[in-house]
Every structure is written in structure tokens, then in C-alpha cells.
Amino acid sequence: MISTDIPAPLEVDPARRIFGLETEFGLHLDAANARAVTPEEVAGHLFHSVVAWGRSSNVFLPNASRLYIDVGAHPEYATAECDSLEDLIALDKAGERIVAALVAGGEERLRAAGVDGRIHLYKNNTDSAGNSYGCHENYLVRRRADFKAFASALLPFLVTRQIVTGAGCITRTPTGAHYSFSPRADHMWEGLSSATTRSRPMINTRDEPHANAELYRRMHVIVGDSTMAEPTTLLKVGATDLLLRVMEARVPVPDLTLAHEMQAIRDVAHDLTGAATVELADGRRLTAVEVQQTYLDAIRGHVGGIIAPTAQVDQILDLWQRGIDAVRTQDPSLVDTELDWAIKLRLLRRYQERLGCALDDPRLARLELAFHDVAPGRGLAPRLEAEGLMRRIVPEDAIERAMTTAPATTRAHLRGRFVEAALAAGRDYTVDWVHLKISGSAGRTVLLKDPFRHEDERVDALLEMLDPA
Amino acid sequence: MAQLQSQGQPFEDDDAPEAPAPAPAAQANTDAIDSLLDEIDETLQVNATQFVRSFVQKGGQ
Numbered sequence: 001m002i003s004t005d006i007p008a009p010l011e012v013d014p015a016r017r018i019f020g021l022e023t024e025f026g027l028h029l030d031a032a033n034a035r036a037v038t039p040e041e042v043a044g045h046l047f048h049s050v051v052a053w054g055r056s057s058n059v060f061l062p063n064a065s066r067l068y069i070d071v072g073a074h075p076e077y078a079t080a081e082c083d084s085l086e087d088l089i090a091l092d093k094a095g096e097r098i099v100a101a102l103v104a105g106g107e108e109r110l111r112a113a114g115v116d117g118r119i120h121l122y123k124n125n126t127d128s129a130g131n132s133y134g135c136h137e138n139y140l141v142r143r144r145a146d147f148k149a150f151a152s153a154l155l156p157f158l159v160t161r162q163i164v165t166g167a168g169c170i171t172r173t174p175t176g177a178h179y180s181f182s183p184r185a186d187h188m189w190e191g192l193s194s195a196t197t198r199s200r201p202m203i204n205t206r207d208e209p210h211a212n213a214e215l216y217r218r219m220h221v222i223v224g225d226s227t228m229a230e231p232t233t234l235l236k237v238g239a240t241d242l243l244l245r246v247m248e249a250r251v252p253v254p255d256l257t258l259a260h261e262m263q264a265i266r267d268v269a270h271d272l273t274g275a276a277t278v279e280l281a282d283g284r285r286l287t288a289v290e291v292q293q294t295y296l297d298a299i300r301g302h303v304g305g306i307i308a309p310t311a312q313v314d315q316i317l318d319l320w321q322r323g324i325d326a327v328r329t330q331d332p333s334l335v336d337t338e339l340d341w342a343i344k345l346r347l348l349r350r351y352q353e354r355l356g357c358a359l360d361d362p363r364l365a366r367l368e369l370a371f372h373d374v375a376p377g378r379g380l381a382p383r384l385e386a387e388g389l390m391r392r393i394v395p396e397d398a399i400e401r402a403m404t405t406a407p408a409t410t411r412a413h414l415r416g417r418f419v420e421a422a423l424a425a426g427r428d429y430t431v432d433w434v435h436l437k438i439s440g441s442a443g444r445t446v447l448l449k450d451p452f453r454h455e456d457e458r459v460d461a462l463l464e465m466l467d468p469a
Numbered sequence: 470m471a472q473l474q475s476q477g478q479p480f481e482d483d484d485a486p487e488a489p490a491p492a493p494a495a496q497a498n499t500d501a502i503d504s505l506l507d508e509i510d511e512t513l514q515v516n517a518t519q520f521v522r523s524f525v526q527k528g529g530q
Contacts, residue, residue, distance in 0.1 A: 028524040039526065072526055120524075127526040333495070350502050351513075366517040369524065370509065380505070387501040 018140035018451045022078040024133040031117020039073035046106035060431045064406035064416035080412030087407040090394045094402035096374040103375045123226045124372035125184045132187035135226035139219040156256040159265045160288040164323030165236040167225035168341030177360035185269035210433040212449040230393040231338035238316035249306045257281040274327035289328045337391045413454040425466040
């Protein structure tokens with residue numbers, strides 16, 4: 001029975017938005033006899049401790065985020081609902097540490113099964129055979145009749161955003177190798193679609209808001225790269241949010257509709273000079289730098305109006321501008337401690353100089369993997385951060401806290417309290433993004449349709465049922 | 470589509486004048502990169518080809 005006493009939706013400031021990030025990690029067993037186990041078995045060993053406490057390899061954590069094994073034996077972590085970028089970055093970073101914490105137990109179980117090896121977990125988007133997996137961004141938007149047109153208007157921004165927020169990658173071709181902005185770009189086949197693995201659109205239009213469907217819809221962006229540096233995540237989600245805010249205010253944004261999106265995203269990815277042009281539907285040809293600058297200028301014009309001026313908005317716009325300038329002036333040092341593609345390029349270039357090798361040398365590919373590795377002691381990010389080579393934004397204690405505590409100002413808070421209480425009480429429970437239920441009791445299923453509501457008497461009542469006292 | 474194929478070290482600008490002595494901060498950063506690379510070099514060199522090749526996942530979403 002689902003409770004019917006659902007509270008009315010909260011009135012929400014239009015500037016407030018729910019964000020989420022879903023990250024599929026690449027799982028790599030490095031062992032002499034790695035072929036003795038299937039990827040599914042490796043994932044199973046990795047998740048053994050999760051199944052032990054959660055009775056499933058698909059769980060919601062006390063920090064209200066979801067951890068599971070996705071299609072293709074990828075460990076996946078989906079952050080809980082956040083309404084601030086600080087919370088989102090903290091929760092995203094916490095997720096890296098949560099999956100990393102599974103590595104030692106997984107290796108131990110593999111050893112017991114006769115496979116002595118090391119597990120690597122990559123927060124990246126491609127394997128060595130050219131398979132791709134995603135980092136999905138979720139933006140809650142207000143429902144509107146013209147969703148397809150609304151989403152389409154975002155595409156020129158998303159196609160060119162990679163010149164600032166791309167992860168960067170060495171692309172190997174039959175004639176050699178070059179550095180590209182985004183490993184994900186070559187795997188995109190459509191602008192909008194409701195399918196994901198079959199056709200790989202940039203925006204997945206499946207109508208699944210995980211919220212009151214009369215009011216909300218989810219903008220599910222699946223074209224982005226996974227990002228390691230916190231400022232890159234800030235810019236990736238922050239700039240997209242600012243553009244959505246302007247679009248949701250229904251003021252005109254420059255019409256930069258592309259003539260051929262799939263061609264454009266590839267051309268932009270493979271042109272590190274930023275000088276390649278993309279063709280617009282109206283016949284103009286602009287560079288990715290010009291497209292991004294047009295959006296940035298349009299957004300800047302609304303600061304103080306639609307967009308309330310804050311230190312964070314300044315921070316996003318400043319980094320965005322420097323990111324564009326870095327490409328236009330071919331000076332990556334403007335952003336080479338903040339934006340993934342530039343941080344990684346600098347490392348690769350230096351290593352290449354030292355080795356005196358070509359860009360397609362396997363040792364450079366090995367360095368790329370290490371850049372994205374989150375397994376304890378195996379990845380470069382903590383060392384880069386400690387040396388000031390990769391800037392941080394969120395305080396260490398916020399990340400520590402986010403490993404076990406849900407964001408306080410969204411529905412995640414309710415889910416986090418419930419999961420924590422049910423685990424403490426040793427009770428079985430069922431949870432998803434919108435439901436909470438204690439199993440086997442006469443208790444009702446609590447339906448949480450409002451992702452902004454972080455206090456709810458029905459959940460208080462559930463928690464009382466779980467309180468052993 | 471020439472750009473697509475250009476072999477690329479686009480940031481190594483051949484026309485650049487003699488590089489001035491790096492600023493102290495930049496030099497410190499380069500030193501930090503070098504000491505990091507010194508530290509990991511051995512690990513990265515071990516069977517790099519085999520290591521990289523063995524990372525194959527099924528596609529995800």
C-alpha cells in the first residue's frame with residue numbers, strides 16, 4: 001500500500017536545481033592468469049562486502065547514493081540528489097573513495113580463488129579495445145510542452161563544451177596518434193534519443209524524472225566525460241546549469257543549431273587548435289571557441305538579472321573564460337591545474353619528452369590509465385593534488401563526511417536517514433529514488449515525489465518504527 | 470579534414486622564440502611533475518603494452 005498523504009510540492013526558487021552524477025568505472029584486473037576469471041566474477045568479488053551488508057549488488061548507501069554493478073560488469077556510483085555544486089563534487093569524490101575501498105577485499109577473494117592480481121578502477125570512458133561507458137549528468141528541469149526543442153537547443157553547447165571540460169585523450173589511428181579533447185566524442189551517434197547503449201545519444205530523453213512528473217523532467221546528459229579534477233566537474237555541471245537557467249527563464253539564447261552534430265562533435269574533439277569550424281544550420285561556420293564564447297557572453301549578460309551574482313558564478317565564468325582562452329591562444333598553462341584535458345596533456349608531454357618516444361607509445365597509454373585510476377595507491381590524482389598540480393575546491397572534511405552522510409537539503413537527506421536507521425536496526429528494507437519501505441512489516445511504502453523536500457513527517461514515522469528503543 | 474589527421478603536438482610551437490627562463494612557480498611545478506614521474510616511472514614501464522592491452526571492458530551506457 002502506498003501512502004496517500006503525499007504533501008503538496010514545495011514552492012521552489014527557479015535558481016534551485018537538483019543535480020546528480022552517475023559514473024561507470026572501468027574495472028581492470030591485472031594478473032598473470034586474469035583470463036581465469038570473467039569480468040562478471042571480478043565485479044562479484046569486488047562487491048562481495050556490499051552484498052554482505054546490503055543483500056544485493058545494487059544498494060543505496062547511507063549517503064543516499066546508489067552503488068551497483070551495471071551492464072558490462074561496470075561498478076557504477078550514482079550520487080544522491082544535490083542542490084549545490086559543493087555537495088555534488090563532494091559526493092562524486094566520495095564515490096571514488098567508496099568504490100576504491102572495495103579493492104582490497106576484492107583482491108583478497110580473488111587470491112583465495114587462485115588469482116593473484118591487482119584491481120584497477122578507472123574513472124574514465126574508454127577501454128583499450130574502444131568500448132565506451134559513460135558519465136551521466138542529471139539536471140532536474142521544470143516540465144514543459146516543448147521538451148524536445150528545449151533539449152535540442154542545448155546540443156551546440158554540449159558538442160563544443162569538450163574544449164573546456166573534456167578529459168583529453170590520446171587517439172590512436174592507423175597513421176599515428178594525436179591528442180584529442182574528449183574520449184567520449186567518437187562514441188556519440190545521435191543528438192536525442194530514448195535509447196542509451198544501442199544508439200548512444202548526447203541527451204537521453206527517456207522520461208523518468210524520479211520526481212513529480214507533472215512538474216519536473218530530467219535532463220539526462222550522457223555525452224560528457226568523467227572528470228577527475230574538481231574544478232573540471234564544477235565547470236562541466238556549473239556552466240550547463242547556468243545555460244539551463246537562462247533557457248528556463250524563456251529568454252532567447254543565441255541560436256547556434258548545428259547542421260551536422262555528429263560530424264561536429266568529432267571534428268571538435270580531434271582539433272586541439274580550436275580552429276576547426278563547425279557548420280551551423282543557417283550556413284555560418286564557427287569554431288568551437290566561438291560557439292563557447294557566444295554562450296559564455298550570453299550567460300554573462302544575465303548575471304545580476306536571471307542569474308544572481310555569487311562567488312561561485314564568478315568562479316565558473318572565470319574558469320570558463322580561461323578555458324576558452326587556453327584553446328584560442330594555445331596556452332594550456334592558463335588552466336593546467338584545473339581542467340582535466342590540460343592537466344593530463346602536461347603530464348603526458350613531460351613523460352613523452354623524458355622517454356623520447358612517439359605519442360602512441362604504450363607507456364603513455366599506461367600513464368593515461370594511471371591518471372584515471374582511483375584504486376588506493378595506484379592513481380595519480382591524490383599525488384597531483386598534494387603537489388598543487390590538480391586544484392581542489394571542496395574541503396577534505398566535506399568529502400569525508402559525504403562518504404557516510406547524505407546532502408542535508410534535498411530528498412537525499414530522508415533516504416540517507418532511513419538507510420542508516422534500517423541498517424542500525426538490522427531490518428530489511430526496500431529503497432529506490434522515490435520509495436522507502438521496511439520489508440515484511442505492515443508499514444506503508446512512503447512515496448517521495450518531491451526531490452526538494454528534506455523534511456517529511458511520514459519518514460519520521462518510519463524512523464520511529466525502526467528505533468529499537 | 471587535414472586537421473583530423475595532423476600528427477599532433479599542437480602545443481609545441483615551432484615558431485616560438487627562445488623560451489625565456491621559466492617563472493619560479495612554473496619551474497617548481499615542472500620539478501613536481503618530474504619527481505612524480507620519477508616515482509611512478511618504474512611501475513609504468515613494466516609490461517606497459519600488455520597492461521594496457523589487457524584492459525578490455527564490455528561497453529556500458
